[in-house]
Amino acid sequence: MTRDGIALKADLLGKKYGGRGQGWALRECDFALPTGRVCALVGPNGAGKSTLLALAAGLLRPTEGTIEAPDREHLAYVAQDKPLHPRLTVADTLRMGRELNPGRWNDATARRVIADTLDPEAVVRTLSGGQRTRVALALALGKRPELLLLDEPMADLDPLARHQLMGLLMADAAEHGTTVVMSSHILTELEGACDHLLLLHGGRIRLDGPVDELLAAHTLLTGPVADLAPHTVVESRTTGRQLTALIRREGPVEGPWETRDPSLEDLLLAHLRTTEGAPA
Amino acid sequence: MSTLALKGTYWVTVRQYRRTLWLAAAAVAVSLAVIGGLRIWDAQTPDRYYEDGQRYAADDNRGYEALRLALEYGGMWLLLLPLLVGAFVAGPLVAREFESGTYKLSLTQSVSPTDWLRAKLLTATATALLVTLALTGVFRIGWSRVSGSYNLDWSDRGPYEATGTVIFAYVLAAIAVGALVGQLIRRTLVAMAATGLVMGVVLLILGAFRWSFLTVKTVTGPAGPTLWAPENALMTDAGLLTTSGVRFDQSICWDEVNRTPGLDGMNDGGMKIFERCLAQHDVTSQYVDYHPQSHFWPTQLIESGILLALAALAAFAAFRVLRARHP
Numbered sequence: 001m002t003r004d005g006i007a008l009k010a011d012l013l014g015k016k017y018g019g020r021g022q023g024w025a026l027r028e029c030d031f032a033l034p035t036g037r038v039c040a041l042v043g044p045n046g047a048g049k050s051t052l053l054a055l056a057a058g059l060l061r062p063t064e065g066t067i068e069a070p071d072r073e074h075l076a077y078v079a080q081d082k083p084l085h086p087r088l089t090v091a092d093t094l095r096m097g098r099e100l101n102p103g104r105w106n107d108a109t110a111r112r113v114i115a116d117t118l119d120p121e122a123v124v125r126t127l128s129g130g131q132r133t134r135v136a137l138a139l140a141l142g143k144r145p146e147l148l149l150l151d152e153p154m155a156d157l158d159p160l161a162r163h164q165l166m167g168l169l170m171a172d173a174a175e176h177g178t179t180v181v182m183s184s185h186i187l188t189e190l191e192g193a194c195d196h197l198l199l200l201h202g203g204r205i206r207l208d209g210p211v212d213e214l215l216a217a218h219t220l221l222t223g224p225v226a227d228l229a230p231h232t233v234v235e236s237r238t239t240g241r242q243l244t245a246l247i248r249r250e251g252p253v254e255g256p257w258e259t260r261d262p263s264l265e266d267l268l269l270a271h272l273r274t275t276e277g278a279p280a
Numbered sequence: 281m282s283t284l285a286l287k288g289t290y291w292v293t294v295r296q297y298r299r300t301l302w303l304a305a306a307a308v309a310v311s312l313a314v315i316g317g318l319r320i321w322d323a324q325t326p327d328r329y330y331e332d333g334q335r336y337a338a339d340d341n342r343g344y345e346a347l348r349l350a351l352e353y354g355g356m357w358l359l360l361l362p363l364l365v366g367a368f369v370a371g372p373l374v375a376r377e378f379e380s381g382t383y384k385l386s387l388t389q390s391v392s393p394t395d396w397l398r399a400k401l402l403t404a405t406a407t408a409l410l411v412t413l414a415l416t417g418v419f420r421i422g423w424s425r426v427s428g429s430y431n432l433d434w435s436d437r438g439p440y441e442a443t444g445t446v447i448f449a450y451v452l453a454a455i456a457v458g459a460l461v462g463q464l465i466r467r468t469l470v471a472m473a474a475t476g477l478v479m480g481v482v483l484l485i486l487g488a489f490r491w492s493f494l495t496v497k498t499v500t501g502p503a504g505p506t507l508w509a510p511e512n513a514l515m516t517d518a519g520l521l522t523t524s525g526v527r528f529d530q531s532i533c534w535d536e537v538n539r540t541p542g543l544d545g546m547n548d549g550g551m552k553i554f555e556r557c558l559a560q561h562d563v564t565s566q567y568v569d570y571h572p573q574s575h576f577w578p579t580q581l582i583e584s585g586i587l588l589a590l591a592a593l594a595a596f597a598a599f600r601v602l603r604a605r606h607p
Contacts, residue, residue: 057388073390083381085296092295099291100389
């Protein structure tokens with residue numbers, strides 16, 4: 001179980017997969033996610049996002065370190081491939097949610113996610129990727145979890161369904177104080193929805209904190225090329241004599257530069273770009 | 281169906297494998313129809329009687345012959361049942377969950393991994409034992425008519441397994457082995473093949489050694505006239521004895537016969553030389569080793585015991601593997 005106020009906590013967490021030539025998928029991860037946050041888990045492919053979520057869900061044992069998460073009764077997990085039993089119908093799949101989560105299952109919530117878009121007698125095998133996502137999310141939300149772990153939840157959905165489900169998810173999370181950890185490639189879907197950020201690269205955490213604090217600590221500046229010390233440069237580009245840089249501020253920015261607050265997307269892209277070539 | 285009364289993981293398991301359950305029920309119904317039909321066909325031709333009052337099936341009773349054939353094959357099919365059950369448990373029941381990733385769904389619900397596997401295995405066990413009971417019952421319906429005839433004696437492969445406890449023990453062992461193999465080899469088809477192979481080897485090994493569990497009984501008599509084992513016995517060995525009671529290796533004398541020049545010219549095929557050789561080696565009597573029919577149940581119980589021990593070991597290992605991998 002987790003401590004008061006912390007929904008998910010990792011302590012020097014590491015995971016190495018067996019087999020020759022396989023390195024560490026995750027290494028020395030330290031973080032503590034407060035209860036009630038909606039956390040975006042971001043990083044390039046192979047950064048360790050899915051591994052971290054599977055560890056949090058209790059499906060994998062850590063190779064080293066620890067991860068503290070609610071027990072399986074109090075968490076829900078939607079894996080990237082949205083696994084469902086192919087031969088069950090939609091109605092049977094929801095019934096399964098009720099049978100396997102006695103005392104917790106909320107049918108109304110699950111049905112709200114399905115939202116009359118699916119025939120209850122349709123067999124899961126015949127559903128499209130987006131429809132499967134809907135059923136998987138219905139199962140996860142119907143369970144009334146304290147911690148909701150979503151691995152690329154919206155990847156298969158069309159923009160309309162994505163918008164509708166994201167709204168539903170956020171409203172439900174806000175209403176019940178659910179902590180959500182959601183990995184995604186779609187940066188726009190995170191903007192506005194998430195209030196916490198975990199950036200993974202090469203199996204290590206590169207950025208961790210509340211979105212507003214992270215945004216406030218960074219400045220996007222443009223102006224003449226010059227030494228930016230004492231600030232930490234996350235990313236800089238020069239075109240002619242013009243410099244564009246994202247910096248982590250150390251004190252107030254003084255100089256001939258034009259400054260503005262970065263958007264979440266600016267911040268993520270800058271960090272993703274610079275960590276791309278960096279050694280893991 | 282009875283799914284209404286089931287709860288939790290048991291409901292999910294039954295719902296998931298409904299088609300397999302129906303298939304099993306259909307297999308039982310078909311086998312009952314075949315054997316029942318053949319018995320009715322067989323009953324159309326009245327039996328003949330020996331002078332001493334013993335009955336035997338008429339030579340032109342084709343129903344009887346078909347029934348015999350059906351039981352010879354039926355016994356073999358029944359031997360395949362543990363392989364089928366084991367392959368089903370290893371593949372579709374266990375390995376497929378890991379191969380297709382549905383274990384991520386199953387193991388993040390409010391039931392523990394142990395409960396999850398236990399529900400699967402207990403459902404499979406209950407079903408498999410019922411089906412086995414039904415099929416052995418069907419087998420007996422046919423066997424009660426043709427028992428003791430060629431290839432269908434109490435000790436023959438097929439009838440031996442089908443009329444005792446061992447078939448149930450084989451099925452239980454297959455389920456446990458399947459549960460273990462399915463987790464170790466998380467690929468549906470490979471796990472099915474591996475479990476079938478393991479159970480096939482177990483069947484062959486125990487089949488080869490089951491008549492060595494109990495010591496055989498022996499009858500002896502003077503050399504010469506044919507020596508018979510008691511009625512219904514399973515003869516395991518027969519041979520010659522010297523006066524001191526030592527078993528004599530006949531090949532010594534056959535070798536001597538074969539070494540004699542001009543063997544082809546002898547009209548008795550060298551029998552005289554053979555008999556002279558036996559006399560030289562002081563061979564005076566003969567013996568027959570056999571298992572009386574009373575050895576049937578002790579042998580069944582020993583074999584079942586070995587299989588149940590295997591089942592317990594494999595089941596224990598299966599749950600250990602599950603707990604080691606999934607906290």
